[in-house]
Amino acid sequence: xxxxxxxxLAFLGFIFFCLxxxxxxFFAFESIFKYFHNTPVVTFSAWSFFAALSPLxxxxxxxxxxxxxxxxxxxxxxxxxxLMLFSIISLVVILILTTLFYFTYKYxxxxxxxxxxxxxxxxxxxxxxxxxxxxxxxxxx
Numbered sequence: 001x002x003x004x005x006x007x008x009l010a011f012l013g014f015i016f017f018c019l020x021x022x023x024x025x026f027f028a029f030e031s032i033f034k035y036f037h038n039t040p041v042v043t044f045s046a047w048s049f050f051a052a053l054s055p056l057x058x059x060x061x062x063x064x065x066x067x068x069x070x071x072x073x074x075x076x077x078x079x080x081x082x083l084m085l086f087s088i089i090s091l092v093v094i095l096i097l098t099t100l101f102y103f104t105y106k107y108x109x110x111x112x113x114x115x116x117x118x119x120x121x122x123x124x125x126x127x128x129x130x131x132x133x134x135x136x137x138x139x140x141x
Contacts, residue, residue, distance in 0.1 A: 002072040010068045028052035045129035046102035056090040
């Protein structure tokens with residue numbers, strides 16, 4: 001059994017990580033929606049799609065804390081296994097969907113006449129994003 005102090009700390013952690021996960025997902029969805037605006041410059045990152053769906057992996061871990069908060073005891077092993085299985089399956093499905101989105105969106109961009117710029121887009125970590133433009137003079141390099 002967990003005492004009141006540990007239950008309160010678990011509650012604070014639950015709130016923090018829930019808000020963090022949902023905030024990351026919100027901003028990822030926002031960037032995905034920007035991909036479909038007809039702008040002359042698009043900075044594309046497939047990781048946005050992964051981040052948008054990441055709560056499917058993280059929320060089950062957060063659900064494991066609810067019995068600690070509510071009853072002061074750990075989750076049952078059976079429920080823990082089910083939540084872990086859901087998280088693992090979600091992770092695999094998200095990785096597959098991210099890969100499909102990556103290739104589909106690149107095809108979509110090439111059909112709309114976008115050209116891939118060489119180099120790293122300004123403000124991005126190497127390998128995390130690619131910049132596409134309608135006119136090569138718009139590339140940052």
